[in-house]
Amino acid sequence: MRWTLHRVVCWLSTLGGIVAVCLLLVALAAVCHLVFVRYVLGASAIWQHETVSFSLIGATFLGAPYVLMTKGHVNVDLLDHYVGDGARSTLSAAASLVTIGFCGLIAFLSYHWWWDAWAGDWHNESVWAPPLWIPYAAMPIGMTLLTLQALSDLLSASRFTLGPDAPSDDRASANTDVTREGRGPSQPTAGGSDG
């Protein structure tokens, strides 16, 4: 049962990752349109700035669970190299609890915040004035999924919680692509941030 839950959470995180890539493409298209409108047509931009910001926010919150699942959030794994297996498991569990605590609290707080925007019919203060509950929704959804992913990782990493028929590599069953991706948590991808 727990195993199925883990697979469902991994599947949802992967879906979030796909949506995040699409949102980045939306932001890319919007900024190109903005450049065309502003510099070629000489007109003023109306919706593009907000579309870019909202897409980026959406990509960040909805893509974050996938990044957690694929160990892409940078951390300091210094102690891992110097402690035994038992202590490493304890450290890993404690680290997961920090993630669960923070993400869970933000999910809870942001749900209320989103609800206020929905119930109060908040709109952005601009010419376009889009309703704010749409971009705000990314935060409770993403942070809830982040909490679930961290919780699911913690449970599946614990040998006490694995059933007798659980496969040895939990990620492999959820998403084979992820194992190829897997890299040290302190090693960001070669895309540019580390620069």
Added chain:
Amino acid sequence: MGELELGGLVAVVTVGLLLLGAPVAFVLGAVAIVFLVAVEGVDALDIVPNVFYGGLDSFALLSIPMFIVMGGAVASSRAGSDLYEALDRWLYRVPGGLMVSNIGACAIFAALSGSSPATCAAIGKMGIPEMRKRGYADGLATGSIAAGGTLGILIPPSITMIVYGIATETSIGRLFLAGLLPGLLLTGLFVAWGLIQARRPAGGGSTFRAREVGYSLREKLEVLPRVAPFLLIIAGILFVLYGGVATPSEAAGIGAVMCLALVIVIYRMTRISDHWEMLRASMRESVMILMIIAAAELFSYMMSTLYITQSLALWIADLEVGRWVLMAWINLFLLVAGFFLPPVAVILMTAPTLLPIIESAGFDPIWFAVILTINMEIGLITPPVGLNLYVINGIVPDVKLPTILWGALPFMLCMVLAIVLLCIFPQIALWLPDTLMGPSF
């Protein structure tokens, strides 16, 4: 408890939680919330979602994923190999030309991709075997590429500089220009050291073999059309930025589209799966950085609300230590932080707190960005994080990690020398932005 003691406690708790191995973003956010609630009460939580979301609600942030996509497109094509080949064809007659080609290719590719590990991988795959074949010592061959790869975070367009610009609200165009001459200075220092070493017997000088084949002018010219468009894009980005024609996000967006178009046209990268893989990797990288940015906003809000940042700046001002002693301590702190954390995380965690201190000591924040970035470059070739060392080790597994580390050490000293030179001659960083964009004050 006073603000300074509280600040000390924040530092201890943050380091403690980071050592547990929790992601940097969530540690920053968790520490911020714990201290806000502990000091201000539960009511302080009301503003937390607003601040966390607000950290991302900026058009300027778009430049980060767009430059990452741009670098990803270049890194996933054969542009690195062409660049290496172009430089090699033009420089093969120059004594030690291979070393110059390698470091030059690193500098240019690093500027294009904005990524140190991508540069090490792209140039190292060709450069290291070729250098070893030609009799260069293993340490020199691997160390030069590891160090050359770090240039990517200094030479524009640099993600690290964008993050600094956003964290400290300084001009990204000015930061880019400030990184250019120090980047060239570092490249020059690397080349100089590489050439000195290559001529010594221990560096391979005694067994150094000349290239057996030559290149005709036609062969030299034919590789240029594949490389020149990428260089023109970089030049174009810098031009529109310093000319104030477009914002960094607009320039980055157009740059990303143009690089994507070029890899399709020049390198025939037409398979959807290749593009998807590149976009997925770019998304992971971008989300990781953006999440730290959002959490760092919460962290800065906590530090400011609890009056820790301001008290720390006042305290340091009251210490009346010499400004250069202060700078030496800050450098040491950044160096140690860079040993354990990637550049973006160090900048987001420290820049908002360090900036008031730097400014009150009379240092230029643009100049400081260059110093900070070179410090971060050192972290990329020193353990335990030392990302470039591991990338090189992955390319040539038969060369042991300590050999790469020892090979990279002299290049690290070149970076320290560059920091010293920049402290003595700050105009190396400031002349170009001041000349092209006017003085900052």
